[in-house]
Amino acid sequence: MAQTRRDNRRRRDERGREESDLIEKLVGINRVAKVVKGGRRFGFAAVVIVGDGRGRVGHGHGKAREVPEAIRKATEQAKRGMVRVPLREGRTLHHDIVGHYGAGKVIMRTASAGTGVIAGGPMRAIFEALGVQDVVAKSVGTSNPHNMIKATFDALAHSASPRMVAQRRNKKVSDLLGDRRDVEAEARE
Numbered sequence: 001m002a003q004t005r006r007d008n009r010r011r012r013d014e015r016g017r018e019e020s021d022l023i024e025k026l027v028g029i030n031r032v033a034k035v036v037k038g039g040r041r042f043g044f045a046a047v048v049i050v051g052d053g054r055g056r057v058g059h060g061h062g063k064a065r066e067v068p069e070a071i072r073k074a075t076e077q078a079k080r081g082m083v084r085v086p087l088r089e090g091r092t093l094h095h096d097i098v099g100h101y102g103a104g105k106v107i108m109r110t111a112s113a114g115t116g117v118i119a120g121g122p123m124r125a126i127f128e129a130l131g132v133q134d135v136v137a138k139s140v141g142t143s144n145p146h147n148m149i150k151a152t153f154d155a156l157a158h159s160a161s162p163r164m165v166a167q168r169r170n171k172k173v174s175d176l177l178g179d180r181r182d183v184e185a186e187a188r189e
Helices: 002-020 067-080 121-130 145-157 162-168 173-177 180-188
Strands: 023-036 039-051 056-064 097-101 104-110 135-140
Touching: 023 067, 023 121, 023 145, 039 067, 039 121, 039 145, 056 067, 056 121, 056 145, 097 145, 104 145, 121 135, 121 145, 135 145, 162 173
Parallel strands: none
Antiparallel strands: 023 039, 039 056, 097 104, 104 135
């Protein structure tokens, strides 16, 4: 009995510590109006990106009558929906990816060290919260932040590391990547 209480307390402390390390990015706030018999009722809609800077990221949308409450709701939703994304060397994506959502299409490419985050709007917020330091990204088709975010998350969901691919195909990582010296020798010839 005492052991389970101690374990629960430790888990709660770890969760609190984990949540304090999160990076929160406010992507946008919109004023929305509901027309009722007496006139208009105004509220606010917020879009938030939350990440830990080490490969986990989530997004959320919240609506309320006050701005802080809308941001709080969006942040809670983002924390609940966090996903893990495999990163190469902790700084870039493993491969080029294309994501779609509605009319939105995003193209994300890996980049060499020192390139930085070349992306606009909501995509930049996602990469900063995710911990990506080098990436080139382009949004095609829409500039709507909601659709851009969902298209980016669609692309990140299709991201795979060599270890994940090797495990899925019952092979070794070295079989997939081959020896780097062999690849360089073929390139010279």
